Amino acid sequence: MLLTSIDPFVQEFERQFNQLTRQTAAGAAMPMDGVRRADDVVLRFDLPGIDPASVEVTVDRGVLTVSARREEEYAENDRLFVRERTMGTFTRRVYLSEHLDADAIEAAYDNGVLAVRIPVLERAKPRKIEIQHSGDGPKAIHR
Structure with a gap:
């Protein structure tokens, strides 16, 4: 029998990373880092400018x-001759685990980084x- 360690948070972030890789290839990325701590998960999104x-x-x-x-x-007199920065609306969706409290989410924006x-x-x-x-005593577990 093979036993493995399963962390649903790591699995979800790996799935999200794979999705991000596909989005980046399509040119519509909002870079994100995810950190799992004992009491919470923190997602940081880069939103410069x-x-x-x-x-x-x-x-x-x-x-x-x-x-x-x-x-x-x-x-009116400006002539754009180089455009490498992406403009417009950026959207990122993250599927939350049922182990997270969606009713108590907090967000803060500082220096171009959104922390959720x-x-x-x-x-x-x-x-x-x-x-x-x-x-x-008699409470011992037996099979």
Whole structure:
């Protein structure tokens, strides 16, 4: 029998990373880092040059959506001769695990980085399991 260690958070982030790779190839990426901590998950999105008022974070039926808009205005006499920066609306969707508390999500925007904190539900947090000893009485587990 082969036993493996399964972390649903790592599996979800690997899936999201694979999706990001496909999005990047299509030219529509909003780079994201995901960090799993004991009590929460923190997602950080790079949004350089984005007006904070244009950033919107929503959650609906287990899907976190981050949207932002970058617009650039040119004066009437400006002539654009190079355009490498992407303008327009950027959207990123992240499917949340049922182990996360979607009702307690917090978001903050600072220096072009949007940080979204999602608490881990109490039932999903690691906990210590008491080990019964054979001398503890009739509660010992037998198969």
